[in-house]
Amino acid sequence: MATLTYDARGLVEVDGTAPGIAEIDGERAQFDARELTTRKINAELRRLVYQEGIRDVTILGPGARHSLGVGILQRCKITFDGSLGYFGLGLIDGPEVHVRGRVGWSACENMMSGVVIVDGNAGSLTAAAIRGGDVLVRGRVGARTGIDQKGGTVIVLGDAGSMTGFMMQRGRQIILGDVGPGLGDSMYDGTIYVGGKVKALGVDCVPGEWTDADTEFIERKFSIYELGAAPELQKFVCGKQLYNYDNLEPSERKLVL
């Protein structure tokens, strides 16, 4: 076991070296995180993925600690056998992550690509500002899911809290349960599908017209994640009454401007 050293206030583990405790078997590895600090867990994970070239890592006993699995920019498979705390899996680009537990606030924040599947519930601000990839939560989520979402897909099999899709800019959300007040408040673009009751729509969020493309998209996602037959869903989009819009993609706008 590595010696742990903390700062003067006893808050931060200052030694960032990887403990090197994982059991490696070919391209797979596993280590027990129960006695490690957050920094040591992340250091070990990064060592395995970047230095050892491991493509399938299992982390036992994450213990709901914060900021685990952040900034992994590699295609690989990561399994957390337990729950994560706040800010887990932020800024990831590429990995397929399975959390056998729940995640706290702000999971997957600024995720660029990859897949995150959460078996339990998720806290508020799940998938905040994600740019791409899929986030599937099998339980319920807190408030402001997908706030400032810029792409990707968020799928929630349970209920969602207030202000879901707040200031959403692009991407899609599929909420199979009920949603709280302020759905899609101040959204710029994107699409939110809801299976349950909507407590109240937010400002400039309006029902959208269902198209074949919606059906194809929903059926494709349900097929990928083996969710069975898709239920009847309501579609919500931006009413575009609050702001001036054009149809240009950001890359096109750069050319025009």
Added chain:
Amino acid sequence: MCGIAGIISRNGERQIGSEMTRMLQSMKHRGPDSTGYALYGAPSADWVMRVKLADANTPRDYEFADRLLRNKGEIERRLAHLGATVQSIDDATEYAFEAHFSYDGDLKALADRVEDVRGAEVLSLGHSLQIVKDLGDAESVSDRYNLGKLGGSHAIGHVRMATESDVDISGAHPYWAYPFSDIAVVHNGQLTNYHQWKRRLERSGHRFQSECDSEIIAVYLAEKMAEGADLEDAMRQSLEELDGVFTYICVTEDALGMAKDELAAKPLVLYEADDLVALASEEIAIRAVVDHEIDTYDPFEGEVMVWQR
């Protein structure tokens, strides 16, 4: 930021002193300035009053110790003068003590007479409630007040990062609902109609020991309950009448409740099992007292929940 926690047993007494210490210590990063506990032990026929006479960081002049002794003696005399029969007065630290006494008079009059002694503040008064709060993290406060072996049915706690008032015991949570016995609150958030409610409650005769907005919640709830509301009703009314972003946990002699405002901007994670309910700003606090994999969730906006012990 601040962190709050609560735990209530569903099957008898637990080691709530050590359990709450572990919960709060695991959230030390949310607030290292001060730590506070409201602990509910076995109900006593006597009144239990926790009083502080100074702060841990009060400057020590030449008369400091003599002054504390004098003031403690004065409080004892005043209790006797009001007709209270003092069973014991035990020092918790050099500047805080715990008094056990029998008394059948007006609690507000008693608390006011005690607090009229310079520097004195009644931290808690009840048959089973004991509020302990001081500067430092949970382990240091627990060691100082010998909370490790304290048993009881339920407890709440708070780690404080001082943002809008001083780093002192008066600014630390939990807050006792002066002058109502056995009610206390911990809170994470800000109340934006604090001054309005403070004036309103002061006009009703209540006093406030701190400049902290959280103190309002305790007195608000106690007053609503004194008017006939049960704890859950009082908490639901608070969501209508208190403005701001807040999550708070309230405890009475036999119940523990949580409330989250309509914006749900302050976190709370909840774990319910057959033997206990535990809730905290972060799941790691719950895991500090539960040694197996657990399923937790965040209560939604506007939710109020109450559990009986």
